[in-house]
Amino acid sequence: MATRSDSNRSEAVTFGFDWVSVALALGGVLLLYYVVPMVSLFLSVPAGDILARMSNPTVVDSARTSLLSASISTVVATLFGLPLAYWLARTDGAVTKAVLAAVVLPLVLPPTVGGIVLLTVFGPGSPLGEAAIAAGFPLTRSLAGVVLAQIFVASPFVVVTAKAAFESVDQTLEYASRSLGKSRLTTARRVTLPLAGPGILAGVTLAFARAIGEFGATMMLAYYPRTMPVQIWVAFIELGLDNAYPVAILLVLIAAAALLILNTVASNPWD
Amino acid sequence: MGLTLELSRLCRAYGQFAFGPVDLTVDDEVLAVLGPSGSGKTTLLSLIAGITTPDSGSIQLGGRELVGVPLEDRLVGMVFQEGALFPHMTARENIEYAATASDRVDGLATLLELDGLLERTPPTLSGGERQRVALARTLATDPDVLLLDEPLSSLDAPIRKRLRDELHSLFESLDIPVLYVTHDQRTATALGDRIAIVRDGGLEQVGAPSTVLTRPTSRFVARFTGTENLFEATVTNRTPDGATVQFGDVQLQTTASDVASSAVTACIHPSRVDIEAPSVTDGDRTANTVSGTVTRWLNEGSEYRVTLELEDGSLALTANVRPPTFERLALEHGSDVRVLIPDASIHLIPDAERGSRTH
Numbered sequence: 001m002a003t004r005s006d007s008n009r010s011e012a013v014t015f016g017f018d019w020v021s022v023a024l025a026l027g028g029v030l031l032l033y034y035v036v037p038m039v040s041l042f043l044s045v046p047a048g049d050i051l052a053r054m055s056n057p058t059v060v061d062s063a064r065t066s067l068l069s070a071s072i073s074t075v076v077a078t079l080f081g082l083p084l085a086y087w088l089a090r091t092d093g094a095v096t097k098a099v100l101a102a103v104v105l106p107l108v109l110p111p112t113v114g115g116i117v118l119l120t121v122f123g124p125g126s127p128l129g130e131a132a133i134a135a136g137f138p139l140t141r142s143l144a145g146v147v148l149a150q151i152f153v154a155s156p157f158v159v160v161t162a163k164a165a166f167e168s169v170d171q172t173l174e175y176a177s178r179s180l181g182k183s184r185l186t187t188a189r190r191v192t193l194p195l196a197g198p199g200i201l202a203g204v205t206l207a208f209a210r211a212i213g214e215f216g217a218t219m220m221l222a223y224y225p226r227t228m229p230v231q232i233w234v235a236f237i238e239l240g241l242d243n244a245y246p247v248a249i250l251l252v253l254i255a256a257a258a259l260l261i262l263n264t265v266a267s268n269p270w271d
Numbered sequence: 272m273g274l275t276l277e278l279s280r281l282c283r284a285y286g287q288f289a290f291g292p293v294d295l296t297v298d299d300e301v302l303a304v305l306g307p308s309g310s311g312k313t314t315l316l317s318l319i320a321g322i323t324t325p326d327s328g329s330i331q332l333g334g335r336e337l338v339g340v341p342l343e344d345r346l347v348g349m350v351f352q353e354g355a356l357f358p359h360m361t362a363r364e365n366i367e368y369a370a371t372a373s374d375r376v377d378g379l380a381t382l383l384e385l386d387g388l389l390e391r392t393p394p395t396l397s398g399g400e401r402q403r404v405a406l407a408r409t410l411a412t413d414p415d416v417l418l419l420d421e422p423l424s425s426l427d428a429p430i431r432k433r434l435r436d437e438l439h440s441l442f443e444s445l446d447i448p449v450l451y452v453t454h455d456q457r458t459a460t461a462l463g464d465r466i467a468i469v470r471d472g473g474l475e476q477v478g479a480p481s482t483v484l485t486r487p488t489s490r491f492v493a494r495f496t497g498t499e500n501l502f503e504a505t506v507t508n509r510t511p512d513g514a515t516v517q518f519g520d521v522q523l524q525t526t527a528s529d530v531a532s533s534a535v536t537a538c539i540h541p542s543r544v545d546i547e548a549p550s551v552t553d554g555d556r557t558a559n560t561v562s563g564t565v566t567r568w569l570n571e572g573s574e575y576r577v578t579l580e581l582e583d584g585s586l587a588l589t590a591n592v593r594p595p596t597f598e599r600l601a602l603e604h605g606s607d608v609r610v611l612i613p614d615a616s617i618h619l620i621p622d623a624e625r626g627s628r629t630h
Contacts, residue, residue, distance in 0.1 A: 170355070172351055172353075172355045173355055173357060175320070175322050175342070175351075175355075176349070176351055176355040176357075177357070177368075178341070178342045178343040179320055179321075179322075179342055179343070179347065179348065179349045179409075180343075180348075180368065180369040180408065180409070180411075180412050181343050181344075181346070181369070181412050182368075183343055184343070187343075190368065191357055194359050195357075195358070195359055
């Protein structure tokens with residue numbers, strides 16, 4: 001028996017397909033597909049050129065708009081998202097499933113469609129949009145529009161990731177805290193949030209990364225003031241590819257920073 | 272002076288499982304709640320603690336209604352099964368989190384022998400250490416009631432025994448109602464001033480450990496508290512201070528006279544059965560004497576579990592035999608012995624219970 005299986009095995013090595021090498025090659029090619037374009041982007045323009053173009057006022061403006069709007073969007077998404085995430089983590093049933101589906105919908109919806117959906121509510125033709133314009137606070141072609149678009153596409157990341165983080169906190173610990181005479185608020189502040197913290201931070205980071213890269217819905221809702229992705233688009237259309245590089249490099253750096261945060265202080269949800 | 276905990280007509284249903292109605296009064300005492308898993312022990316604690324809301328009924332503590340009061344306002348301390356220590360805090364921080372006064376920590380640390388453990392985090396503590404910290408944390412709130420959910424069940428036998436001894440004296444010093452849930456009969460009898468036997472969401476019997484052990488009101492209680500010898504028997508003769516019961520060809524005298532029906536279950540706890548050499552004739556007049564044969568024995572450490580066949584083999588009886596007796600009689604498979612069953616050790620359960628089992 002033993003000798004027979006041995007001979008089978010050597011046959012497989014000699015005549016069979018080496019699946020391990022094939023698998024390694026497949027994975028390696030995909031990895032190169034990620035890395036090579038990044039390196040190529042950084043090599044495409046001389047470093048001095050990039051720094052010069054980054055000081056261009058339109059680039060600086062777009063960077064300021066993007067950072068400001070993404071920060072506001074992230075704060076709002078976190079503020080409104082955590083209670084929902086907690087509720088989703090602690091309840092079960094058909095209603096919970098339906099609510100979760102509604103939360104995930106913006107993730108699977110094409111961003112331009114998201115923009116159209118938002119226009120029907122906040123657009124100049126809608127009652128809310130008209131009222132806002134009359135009040136001097138337009139919800140489209142304004143920073144508010146940028147923020148609205150970003151919240152729509154980015155906030156599900158906070159909710160879904162924070163939900164998983166809350167679920168990882170044993171509910172017995174909350175009961176224990178409350179049985180020690182601590183209110184729900186104290187329990188949340190001293191027990192639940194510290195334990196779910198790294199997971200929540202991961203969701204916040206992801207939402208920020210998604211918000212700063214938001215293009216589709218933002219284009220529909222607020223072409224002005226230009227965010228970085230919109231500025232890349234404009235530079236590419238009007239002035240050619242070379243002019244789109246500096247902002248693109250800036251965005252790659254911000255994305256890399258987000259990844260760094262995920263792997264240090266936050267708990268990487270994909271680990 | 273502690274408050275009295277009073278449960279009345281307490282009910283809670285979960286799908287197929289129905290808890291209650293339960294009526295129970297607990298004073299300054301340790302009530303050991305004993306029952307198999309899934310019988311409703313933890314539900315009972317959850318209801319009192321306020322983690323679960325009852326469908327109906329009331330829970331009163333010193334006359335104050337607790338149903339409807341959020342759990343953080345109940346002053347009911349609960350020690351959870353695995354301790355439920357906050358993993359991001361040290362042992363000291365866990366206790367300080369709960370403490371009503373900051374000077375409580377050191378006193379409790381001394382009481383529960385936590386010195387040297389206080390700066391460590393829960394994952395680095397052993398199971399027994401975690402339970403002691405959890406108990407200190409709960410006591411730091413000065414609770415009006417103390418609930419413990421199988422705090423020793425996950426511990427190794429030697430640590431469990433040691434903590435059981437320590438808990439016994441600690442509970443005595445508390446002067447509050449203590450409910451101690453366990454599925455271990457030894458822990459229940461060792462710690463409980465009274466024992467409550469839980470079965471299928473209801474209280475089967477509540478009483479002093481010795482009463483529950485020697486006078487079970489049902490076959491379930493008898494079996495769950497370690498009475499392995501249960502025989503379907505018939506009362507053949509009744510006198511003012513006892514009765515004669517017959518099972519198979521064996522007739523035994525019992526002092527039990529409080530059972531009206533003639534069809535009964537006779538319970539004999541294995542620890543009450545004595546064994547002598549067959550040659551010994553002068554016996555205890557208050558004990559039934561039967562001849563028997565050893566069919567099997569098992570060394571359980573502190574005692575031997577011996578299975579005996581009585582008389583003509585119509586009845587198998589289990590006896591716990593102390594090692595000195597076992598060795599003196601040189602017992603082995605097939606040994607003939609004289610079996611002594613004291614009249615007072617034969618307890619009778621009326622037939623009704625036997626009937627209910629077949630339903």
